[in-house]
Amino acid sequence: MGGIGSGKSFIAELFNCPVFNADKEVNRVYKNDKNCFFKLKKKLPNFINSFPVKKKQLVNAIKEDKKNLAKISSIVHPIVRKRMKVFLAKNKKNKMVVLDIPLLIENKLNKKDDVLLFVKSKKKEVLKRLKKRANFDVKVLKSLKKNQIILLKKRKLANYIVDNNFTKIIMKKKVNFLKKKILYERNST
Numbered sequence: 001m002g003g004i005g006s007g008k009s010f011i012a013e014l015f016n017c018p019v020f021n022a023d024k025e026v027n028r029v030y031k032n033d034k035n036c037f038f039k040l041k042k043k044l045p046n047f048i049n050s051f052p053v054k055k056k057q058l059v060n061a062i063k064e065d066k067k068n069l070a071k072i073s074s075i076v077h078p079i080v081r082k083r084m085k086v087f088l089a090k091n092k093k094n095k096m097v098v099l100d101i102p103l104l105i106e107n108k109l110n111k112k113d114d115v116l117l118f119v120k121s122k123k124k125e126v127l128k129r130l131k132k133r134a135n136f137d138v139k140v141l142k143s144l145k146k147n148q149i150i151l152l153k154k155r156k157l158a159n160y161i162v163d164n165n166f167t168k169i170i171m172k173k174k175v176n177f178l179k180k181k182i183l184y185e186r187n188s189t
Helices: 008-014 022-032 034-043 055-064 067-090 123-132 138-147 151-157 168-187
Strands: 019-021 098-100 117-120 160-163
Touching: 008 019, 008 098, 008 117, 008 168, 019 022, 019 067, 022 034, 022 067, 022 098, 034 067, 055 067, 117 151, 160 168
Parallel strands: 019 098, 117 160
Antiparallel strands: none
16 A cells, blocks of 8 residues: 555565556556447547557546546456456465555455555655656546545555665565565464
């Protein structure tokens, strides 16, 4: 968990175990799922006009009307949720998997015994990361942020807080230590 641009995906990858990255799955859905395209085209005919679905079209739809984000989510989230279930079934025997899902709490996808991490990062670093992204748009960013539960609440829900304000080498060591600690605590209960 963490704010947009806090480095959740970066931290997830450092755990060196199977990772379900919801954002990457969403991109695969837009790129490969014609059924999703037809549903989006039906709900947003003024914006979605070609396959594969382009992020720019979605950004324009959200900029035009914030309610379009809910329309998009109602189509895309169930598809991603199915893919997550397949991922979990496939990786059932692993000691640890990471769910890199920005709206994990909001969509009630976490289970009672899940270990929740909160990734925090300085605002300056977050903005620097976000500006590097294709289709970066302040107005859309604000709409997406409204969709996330207040960060303070997420932070309180977390079992661990990861301070992502260090170099990659230092973060690798911190995450490796945290992984060992989580596995140790899991095995000793």
